[in-house]
Amino acid sequence: MAVDLSTLDYGAIARTEARRNRENKGVFVLMMVLSIAWLAPFYYLIVSVLKSPAEYVASHPLALPSGIMPLFANVTDAWVEARMGFGVLNSLLYGVVGAGVAVFIAIMAAHGLARYRYSGRTFWFMLIFAGTIFPFQMYLIPLFFTYLELGLLDTRIGMILFYTAICIPFPVLVMRNYLTQMSSEMDEAARMDGCSEFRLFFSIILPNCKGPFIALFLLQFTWIWNDLIFSTVLTQRVEVRSVMSTLQVFQGAYADVSQTVVMAASLLASLPTVVLFFVLRRHFMQGLQVSSN
Amino acid sequence: MAEVVLKNAVKAYGTHPAVKGINLKIEDKSFVALVGPSGCGKSTTLRMIAGLESISYGEISIGGEVVNDLPSRKRGVSMVFQSYALYPHMTVRKNLSFGLRITGVAKDEIERRVAFAADVLELGPYMDRKPANLSGGQRQRVAMGRAIVREPKVFLFDEPLSNLDAKLRNQMRVEIKKLHQRLHNTIVYVTHDQVEAMTMADVIVIMRDGYIEQVGAPLDVFNRPANKFVAGFIGAPQMNFFDGTVVAGGVTINGFDGIFPIDPARFNLPAVGRPVTIGLRPEDIVPFGHGVQPERPVEFEASVPLSESLGNESILFAETGTVSFAARMQQPRAVAEGEILTFEADTGKIHLFDQDSGSTLRRDPD
Numbered sequence: 001m002a003v004d005l006s007t008l009d010y011g012a013i014a015r016t017e018a019r020r021n022r023e024n025k026g027v028f029v030l031m032m033v034l035s036i037a038w039l040a041p042f043y044y045l046i047v048s049v050l051k052s053p054a055e056y057v058a059s060h061p062l063a064l065p066s067g068i069m070p071l072f073a074n075v076t077d078a079w080v081e082a083r084m085g086f087g088v089l090n091s092l093l094y095g096v097v098g099a100g101v102a103v104f105i106a107i108m109a110a111h112g113l114a115r116y117r118y119s120g121r122t123f124w125f126m127l128i129f130a131g132t133i134f135p136f137q138m139y140l141i142p143l144f145f146t147y148l149e150l151g152l153l154d155t156r157i158g159m160i161l162f163y164t165a166i167c168i169p170f171p172v173l174v175m176r177n178y179l180t181q182m183s184s185e186m187d188e189a190a191r192m193d194g195c196s197e198f199r200l201f202f203s204i205i206l207p208n209c210k211g212p213f214i215a216l217f218l219l220q221f222t223w224i225w226n227d228l229i230f231s232t233v234l235t236q237r238v239e240v241r242s243v244m245s246t247l248q249v250f251q252g253a254y255a256d257v258s259q260t261v262v263m264a265a266s267l268l269a270s271l272p273t274v275v276l277f278f279v280l281r282r283h284f285m286q287g288l289q290v291s292s293n
Numbered sequence: 294m295a296e297v298v299l300k301n302a303v304k305a306y307g308t309h310p311a312v313k314g315i316n317l318k319i320e321d322k323s324f325v326a327l328v329g330p331s332g333c334g335k336s337t338t339l340r341m342i343a344g345l346e347s348i349s350y351g352e353i354s355i356g357g358e359v360v361n362d363l364p365s366r367k368r369g370v371s372m373v374f375q376s377y378a379l380y381p382h383m384t385v386r387k388n389l390s391f392g393l394r395i396t397g398v399a400k401d402e403i404e405r406r407v408a409f410a411a412d413v414l415e416l417g418p419y420m421d422r423k424p425a426n427l428s429g430g431q432r433q434r435v436a437m438g439r440a441i442v443r444e445p446k447v448f449l450f451d452e453p454l455s456n457l458d459a460k461l462r463n464q465m466r467v468e469i470k471k472l473h474q475r476l477h478n479t480i481v482y483v484t485h486d487q488v489e490a491m492t493m494a495d496v497i498v499i500m501r502d503g504y505i506e507q508v509g510a511p512l513d514v515f516n517r518p519a520n521k522f523v524a525g526f527i528g529a530p531q532m533n534f535f536d537g538t539v540v541a542g543g544v545t546i547n548g549f550d551g552i553f554p555i556d557p558a559r560f561n562l563p564a565v566g567r568p569v570t571i572g573l574r575p576e577d578i579v580p581f582g583h584g585v586q587p588e589r590p591v592e593f594e595a596s597v598p599l600s601e602s603l604g605n606e607s608i609l610f611a612e613t614g615t616v617s618f619a620a621r622m623q624q625p626r627a628v629a630e631g632e633i634l635t636f637e638a639d640t641g642k643i644h645l646f647d648q649d650s651g652s653t654l655r656r657d658p659d
């Protein structure tokens with residue numbers, strides 16, 4: 001029985017479709033409002049860095065700037081005032097080494113937890129997993145005194161150790177799930193092909209973790225980059241401080257800096273994570289889904 | 294020489310034995326199929342041979358050497374997995390050569406073997422693709438290629454075709470058979486598809502619940518099943534089983550008038566009046582005029598409430614009195630629901646089983 005297309009009531013069909021769309025429209029408006037609320041601070045940041053300090057004071061904070069030239073002065077001021085060079089380099093060091101080493105160790109741990117059978121493996125997993133459930137601030141005081149004792153306070157190696165350690169548990173959780181879903185027949189095939197357990201890990205497992213590795217690296221890098229509290233408490237010298245605690249020179253009663261310079265510094269500080277996200281975006285999206293055979 | 298011998302092989306998971314003391318001799322160059330229902334221990338047995346599961350008790354030897362404590366890479370076996378288990382991050386070429394590269398095989402030797410496998414399996418056009426960009430059948434062939442390049446003494450297959458569609462399965466069945474004819478390795482092939490087992494193997498091993506029920510050539514197992522389980526497992530549609538009783542000169546199906554004469558030279562008949570289980574395959578109960586005229590028929594009438602038409606033949610589900618059975622109709626015609634037909638049962642093809650143990654009552658030399 002073929003449908004006679006010439007006798008269909010197209011008006012009625014269009015009305016039904018329109019009703020469906022109207023429901024979508026409500027959602028759309030809501031999304032728009034949320035997006036604007038979300039974007040407003042960014043707008044403020046962008047217009048502010050484009051104004052000279054004098055223009056900023058004279059005009060409404062949300063008014064459009066008259067040109068873009070003040071940007072360069074603001075950025076230079078921010079960089080020099082806050083001595084951001086150290087901060088950026090330190091944060092890069094902490095972020096790349098901390099996140100990289102942490103995720104690598106996490107994959108090794110997850111490999112052991114997900115792909116070998118032995119008694120007590122749930123216990124070990126829960127022990128590591130416990131690292132994600134307490135608020136990090138809890139570690140602050142004990143860490144401070146321990147570091148003081150060990151002479152790690154205000155050192156780069158101390159910061160790297162801390163960031164690496166704190167960035168391990170969450171990736172272990174993610175990687176354990178990921179590796180549990182990966183076919184165990186692949187390991188068996190590799191063993192029959194002659195792989196030792198180490199070769200199996202480095203030649204077969206690790207290359208197949210590229211997606212989640214990048215995603216987790218990005219997440220942990222961003223966390224380290226944005227960390228303020230640990231960096232502030234555990235370091236003092238500007239040579240060791242991270243970029244976020246460097247920005248603190250602009251805060252407080254004695255700070256005598258225009259808001260436009262503060263905004264420029266914030267912009268500079270957030271640039272690397274944004275760039276990194278766009279560069280690795282594709283891997284990030286795919287990273288947390290398990291690639292199947 | 295690569296015969297595989299299992300002596301009292303046991304595999305226990307904790308306190309639960311999955312394979313319960315298997316004795317099996319797999320001849321060099323033979324193609325042996327392990328079949329049986331799900332969970333009967335086929336994969337476990339294969340994985341014990343492969344070295345992927347430890348052997349809890351007993352002994353397994355390959356080519357005369359006991360391999361219980363040898364890691365799988367030293368056993369001279371290759372395995373093709375159900376999921377193919379290809380390395381997703383490597384191209385087909387790398388997948389094939391990986392095992393050779395890490396075990397230090399010389400470069401030109403690797404090239405020779407990879408080229409040979411690619412040629413045999415017609416993988417040429419796909420050598421630089423990754424597994425994700427291959428079809429199921431192509432992945433299957435890569436998996437076989439990876440097994441071939443290692444030039445193993447024994448090939449192990451665990452349900453390699455179960456992820457393919459029916460047409461491709463038929464095609465790959467032929468290819469695997471050809472591969473065997475060309476390479477002459479010993480093959481142990483696990484499947485739960487009895488058609489695969491019947492068509493490909495020289496020897497079928499039927500397993501149930503961790504035990505071997507029967508070992509034999511495909512036709513042997515089909516014609517002379519050792520017990521009711523094997524009789525029911527091999528052959529589709531399944532053999533009809535009837536509760537029967539021994540009478541003078543033969544057996545009768547309970548609730549049915551006819552007597553099936555039995556040659557006492559062929560069967561160990563229990564005493565008259567004792568119960569037996571009677572087995573008749575659907576093709577040995579023929580609607581009159583459709584199919585082979587049996588030599589020694591027992592004729593009776595039955596109604597057909599349901600029939601399945603397959604085009605070249607029909608399966609009739611028939612009833613007479615309290616007895617119901619399936620029959621195969623060759624050169625089929627349409628059968629009306631409830632139509633009454635005359636059937637001929639071939640008494641020469643009858644199977645008799647002990648009602649308690651299920652063992653066959655057939656005398657050994659037939």
Ligand SMILES: Nc1ncnc2c1ncn2[C@@H]1O[C@H](COP(=O)(O)OP(=O)(O)OP(=O)(O)O)[C@@H](O)[C@H]1O
Pocket residue numbers: 306311329330331332333334335336337338485
């Ligand atoms: N790792 C394991 N731990 C505990 N029991 C297991 C394990 N592997 C298999 N078994 C049990 O051993 C028995 C045999 O399993 P096996 O995988 O050999 O069955 P199979 O014949 O291959 O079945 P299928 O046709 O479903 O693949 C099953 O009862 C199964 O539950």
Ligand SMILES: [Mg+2]
Pocket residue numbers: 335336337
């Ligand atoms: Mg199995």
